[in-house]
Amino acid sequence: MDRRTAARAAACQAVMRPLLLVVALAVGCDALPDLAVTHLGRGDRALAEGRYGEALAAYAHAHELAPHDPRVQRAQMRARVSLMAESPARVAADALEDVAYEAEFLRGTEKGLEAVCLTALGNVLARRGDRDGARLKLAEAVKADSNAYVAHAALGALLAGRPEAAAEAKAALERALALRPDAPGPLAGLGKIKLAEGDVPGAIERFVAALKAGDDFGTRLALGNARLQQGKHVEAAADLSRAVQMDPRSPEALGLLGQALLGAGKLDEAEQALRASLELRPEAGTSIALGFTLSRQKKSLEALDVLEGVLAADPFAPPALFGVGMANQDLGRTPQALAAFRRLLALPLEGPQKQLVADLQRDAKGRVEALLAAQEKAASAEEKPSKAKR
Incomplete structure (x- = not known):
């Protein structure tokens, strides 16, 4: 072969190499084992219905059978980013960097996922403590798709604890609820806003509705606190006992439970809960409740010791x-x-x-x-x- 013919052959190979790679990938995708295809299908259905844990499990099984298939990898990324967008607390702190990368990647390569990806990125910023950055990113998500439930829900949840943004938080949560009626997150968020506004019955109604979709520590704690404010100590103690079962090392849950038990006249149980709370986190309100509990038990010297410490x-x-x-x-x-x-x-x-x-x-x-x-x-x-x- 002369030099000119060899050059033309090399040029042809250079042009064909990417095409051959694409064909090889396509063939590889088409060659997915039947069981991997089944896992992918189950994962896709679970993802569409918001069952992210099940989707991730299905995609993980598909990955075991086809570890190098790009469709499997994309499916796993979509599931992780969707989970970060809707339930950020379920994502481990050491996975935030990976999820942020995946959200940026999918945002640039897949249509229809921009609002979800922006919401995930906003929630990553919130988890890192950058609330202002998170607010801007979530506002961008709402702008990208005004009908994206996750964007409105995440924005409302972020702003719900900020008194100066209560109106904006309420509007976002109500929009999320309009898009997905009976969604527990927006219901609980609106309940917390009503509690801050002093509408205790309205808050309780929202919390109870949210818990119908499934038990949740934060909502159960908020419901117990609301009932405690109402003076319904027995009902509050029942809710707060459930919260303590869900997180036995929560000083807030233990402290509120102690106050509810004190109001219900269960002094020995109240003392136990309040002391457990103070061991985890010293706090004036809990110490005062313990002082009153001890006083009602006629342990006046112990009560003085606790209360004088507060003073x-x-x-x-x-x-x-x-x-x-x-x-x-x-x-x-x-x-x-x-x-x-x-x-x-x-x-x-x-x-x-x-x-x-x-x-x-x-x-x-x-x-x-x-x-x-x-x-x-x-x-x-x-x-x-x-x-x-x-």
């Missing part, structure tokens, strides 16, 4: 002042009790605790009057024998 950090904590006064009163320490009650009565009626302070001051005033009356009676009784001796 050491915050000398003007109204419930702690009342509890110290009550414990000293039970111990017969009238001067100390009067001093604590008078400190409470001197507090101004202002701020978010205004109603609580007013209620405690009303009770403290009655106790001060009773203590002073008892002192006068005792003094009068002492004077009579001395006059009789004269």
Whole structure:
């Protein structure tokens, strides 16, 4: 073969090489084992119905049979990105980098997935603590597809805990609910907004509706907290007990459960829950509840020790002042009790605790009057024998 013929052959091979690669890949895809095809089909159905765990399991089995098939790899990426978009808490922290890469890759190569990919990227930013960046990315997702449920739901969930964005959060969650009625995430989010607005019955209605779709720790905890605010201590204790079963090491769940049990009069159980919560995370409200529990158990010295610890950090904590006064009163320490009650009565009626302070001051005033009356009676009784001796 002369030089000119060899050059033409080399050029032809260069042109044909990519085509041959494509053909080889296509042949490889067509040659998927029947069982791998079955796994892919089951995974696709599960993914379309939002059963991401099942989809990932099916795709993993397909990958075992065809580890180099691009369709299998894309299916796995779609499932992981979809899971990140709709249920970000279920994605492990060490997988965030991979999911972010996959979301960017699919966004640029597959039509119809832009809003899902942007939502996944927004949730990755939120998990990393970049809430402002997440908000911008999720707003971009909503703009990309105004009918994307996951984009509205994720944006609403992100903003639900920010008072300055409550209106925007509410609008996003309501839009998500309109797109997917009875979706538990938006229902729970709207319940939390209603609870923040003071609409406790409305919040409870939303939480109960959300739990019908399946039990969830955060929603169960929120429902128990709402019922606790309503003063329904027995019902609150039932919900919070379930929350503790789901996460036995949650200091918040244990603390709220202790408060509910205290209100229900189950003092020994309340003490156990409150102490368990404080072992995990010291917190003033939980310590105050423990102090009141101990006081009601007539463990007044222990109650004083706990409540005075609260006052050491915050000398003007109204419930702690009342509890110290009550414990000293039970111990017969009238001067100390009067001093604590008078400190409470001197507090101004202002701020978010205004109603609580007013209620405690009303009770403290009655106790001060009773203590002073008892002192006068005792003094009068002492004077009579001395006059009789004269």
